[in-house]
Amino acid sequence: MSSTAGADNASAPRVDPVGLLGLDESGMKEFLADIGEKPFRSRQLRQWLHQRQVYDFAEMTDLSKGLRQTLTERVRINVPQAIFDKESADGTRKWLVGLESGNAVETVYIPERDRGTLCVSSQVGCALDCGFCSTGKQGFNRNLSADEIIGQLHFASAALEAEGRGRRITNVVMMGMGEPLANFRNVVSATNLMVDPYAWGLSRRRVTLSTVGLVPALYRLADHSNISLAVSLHAPNDRLRDEIVPINRKYPLRELLPACEHYLDNTPHHAIYWEYVMLDGVNDSLANARELVELLGNIPSKINLIPFNPFPGTRYVGSPRERIRRFADHLQKAGFITTIRRTRGQDIDGACGQLVGQVINRRNRGKQGANRVPA
Numbered sequence: 579m580s581s582t583a584g585a586d587n588a589s590a591p592r593v594d595p596v597g598l599l600g601l602d603e604s605g606m607k608e609f610l611a612d613i614g615e616k617p618f619r620s621r622q623l624r625q626w627l628h629q630r631q632v633y634d635f636a637e638m639t640d641l642s643k644g645l646r647q648t649l650t651e652r653v654r655i656n657v658p659q660a661i662f663d664k665e666s667a668d669g670t671r672k673w674l675v676g677l678e679s680g681n682a683v684e685t686v687y688i689p690e691r692d693r694g695t696l697c698v699s700s701q702v703g704c705a706l707d708c709g710f711c712s713t714g715k716q717g718f719n720r721n722l723s724a725d726e727i728i729g730q731l732h733f734a735s736a737a738l739e740a741e742g743r744g745r746r747i748t749n750v751v752m753m754g755m756g757e758p759l760a761n762f763r764n765v766v767s768a769t770n771l772m773v774d775p776y777a778w779g780l781s782r783r784r785v786t787l788s789t790v791g792l793v794p795a796l797y798r799l800a801d802h803s804n805i806s807l808a809v810s811l812h813a814p815n816d817r818l819r820d821e822i823v824p825i826n827r828k829y830p831l832r833e834l835l836p837a838c839e840h841y842l843d844n845t846p847h848h849a850i851y852w853e854y855v856m857l858d859g860v861n862d863s864l865a866n867a868r869e870l871v872e873l874l875g876n877i878p879s880k881i882n883l884i885p886f887n888p889f890p891g892t893r894y895v896g897s898p899r900e901r902i903r904r905f906a907d908h909l910q911k912a913g914f915i916t917t918i919r920r921t922r923g924q925d926i927d928g929a930c931g932q933l934v935g936q937v938i939n940r941r942n943r944g945k946q947g948a949n950r951v952p953a
């Protein structure tokens with residue numbers, strides 16, 4: 579659904595309508611101040627949009643007629659639409675979400691016994707080029723706006739509701755396409771709405787941002803957010819991480835780890851979730867496990883080992899099951915809570931690292947890519 583209304587005055591400069599859906603509490607208050615409205619309207623609007631998912635101002639009966647008219651003229655409410663969707667044999671559902679300008683991203687719903695997790699994209703493509711991730715191979719086109727990010731919850735929850743099977747979104751992971759911290763402002767606004775009691779109202783423990791570890795942005799995140807943090811580590815030393823996760827050359831482990839500890843010290847969380855993809859003969863030896871124990875030392879940590887999901891053209895192969903088990907055992911014996919991620923939705927290319935969407939006009943990675951970090 580997309581309702582764009584604007585004062586169509588040929589002589590006035592064209593002002594892009596505000597994307598109302600993506601405004602968090604402070605953004606909404608700022609916007610209301612701009613149009614001469616009282617801040618308490620912010621709560622009412624967030625409740626209409628995000629709790630009741632009402633997008634028609636005419637239905638927002640506790641707002642004044644004047645405000646409803648201004649909103650009709652000044653804002654747009656843009657809920658992205660699915661171009662198609664697929665359901666895996668294991669119940670995982672993946673949507674290709676159409677955006678303006680012909681791009682598309684993917685959103686994945688992963689049902690489990692006691693929860694339903696929505697995996698949300700933050701960028702069209704990704705500029706970071708981690709060799710084991712097919713999104714990186716797509717190149718980068720652009721950041722998603724805050725309304726395109728939160729909009730994924732809107733259309734997914736409507737689609738789940740329409741199924742009539744009682745499936746709901748209880749958790750969100752920012753683990754879809756893109757590097758969330760390279761789209762800092764929009765991701766912070768959207769995740770603020772996810773944990774806002776007057777918007778989506780999810781617990782901060784149930785909303786997780788996964789990052790490759792852009793160090794300056796990690797420090798800023800501690801000032802603007804308090805959601806759970808997952809870090810794509812994938813290697814226990816710089817030599818190996820430089821190769822697997824190239825941004826490590828810019829932000830090596832000796833800078834990354836203190837930034838993660840800073841996040842724990844400044845938010846109510848008790849541990850960092852480290853993600854570690856198991857690549858055959860690359861990072862999966864017992865010596866690597868020992869190094870990892872040494873590296874993480876006393877940092878409160880939970881380790882999530884990810885079986886590699888292959889895609890066409892990759893030079894990597896997944897570690898054998900037995901080696902993943904041994905690696906996990908070593909970490910557990912050293913006192914780290916360690917889980918092996920269950921691969922979900924692989925038959926619909928909906929598993930980690932398999933999301934490709936539709937990236938048109940991809941830009942030059944060198945210019946847009948690994949060096950572009952929020953100030």
Ligand code: SAH
Nearest residue numbers: 711753756757788789810853886887930931
């Ligand atoms: N850019 C962010 C979030 C997106 S990826 C990040 O890097 O954290 C979400 C997780 O899936 C990351 O841990 C990523 O490293 C992992 N991943 C990427 N490609 C994968 C693949 N082919 N197989 C398994 N996991 C993969």
